[in-house]
Amino acid sequence: MSFPLLEAQGLILRFGTTTALDDVGIAVHPGEVVAIVGESGSGKSTLLRVLSGQLVPAAGQVTYRDAQGQPHLLHEMGEAALRRLMRTDWGFVHQNARDGLRMGVSAGGNVGERLMAIGARHYGDIRAQATEWLRRVEIDEARIDHLPRTFSGGMQQRLQIARTLVSRPRLVFMDEPTGGLDVSVQARLLDLIRGLASELNIAVLLVTHDIAAARLLAHRLMVMRHGRVVEQGLTDRVLDDPQHPYTQLLVSSVLAA
Numbered sequence: 001m002s003f004p005l006l007e008a009q010g011l012i013l014r015f016g017t018t019t020a021l022d023d024v025g026i027a028v029h030p031g032e033v034v035a036i037v038g039e040s041g042s043g044k045s046t047l048l049r050v051l052s053g054q055l056v057p058a059a060g061q062v063t064y065r066d067a068q069g070q071p072h073l074l075h076e077m078g079e080a081a082l083r084r085l086m087r088t089d090w091g092f093v094h095q096n097a098r099d100g101l102r103m104g105v106s107a108g109g110n111v112g113e114r115l116m117a118i119g120a121r122h123y124g125d126i127r128a129q130a131t132e133w134l135r136r137v138e139i140d141e142a143r144i145d146h147l148p149r150t151f152s153g154g155m156q157q158r159l160q161i162a163r164t165l166v167s168r169p170r171l172v173f174m175d176e177p178t179g180g181l182d183v184s185v186q187a188r189l190l191d192l193i194r195g196l197a198s199e200l201n202i203a204v205l206l207v208t209h210d211i212a213a214a215r216l217l218a219h220r221l222m223v224m225r226h227g228r229v230v231e232q233g234l235t236d237r238v239l240d241d242p243q244h245p246y247t248q249l250l251v252s253s254v255l256a257a
Ligand SMILES: Nc1ncnc2c1ncn2[C@@H]1O[C@H](COP(=O)(O)OP(=O)(O)OP(=O)(O)O)[C@@H](O)[C@H]1O
Pocket: 015, 018, 019, 020, 038, 039, 040, 041, 042, 043, 044, 045, 046, 047, 209
């Protein structure tokens, strides 16, 4: 059994009188897709922000393990190291593609820029890799010099995925990556994410309130409510045989919908 890429215990975070995280722990192993589900306000995005170093918890710790297997306490790494981590070993896919793309830079530039950030210098190679990644996310390479704002929502999201994955991260955080897209577009995007994550052996920590998306993508599921993890386990086990009354409600409300 390999070491987890990311591990956290005892996370607590409050916003005023709201306890957004109440003693949360998690572990994500290489190549594993873990979905975090739960109602609005349950703390999913807060957890992702703490795990990705954007928010510092009041208590608890997050351990990141580098490619050599060395553990590092995330909140002691310092800003520069954290930014480097986000460009190399980790990636973040935002719900709103505009938060993850540079809208004033061409599609090819959005992808190529990430390669340059990790040291690529040869223009021809960068262009070739950008072209290859557009193909992988099903964007016509004739659009390579176009600005993302001329793209549909689904295309923008696929471009954001290409920009994130081109540097071959080992762990990618995704917060509602299909939120706000048409249902047919969502299905295609989920398929694409699933294919790429499995082909490249990328671990994904996916926040969603779409149980069907979690079922499709995730090996493991964590159910959150009021800042606590009420249930977790293998996706099929949790969804087919939910133990906690809240999970039972969540699953049955999806079936009834
Ligand atoms: N910046 C903030 N300031 C104050 N309260 C916040 C802030 N961010 C989140 N909260 C509160 O913390 C709790 C958890 O919020 P969070 O955004 O993590 O929920 P969520 O599960 O991601 O919900 P959603 O499904 O709506 O995105 C909520 O009660 C929310 O109102």
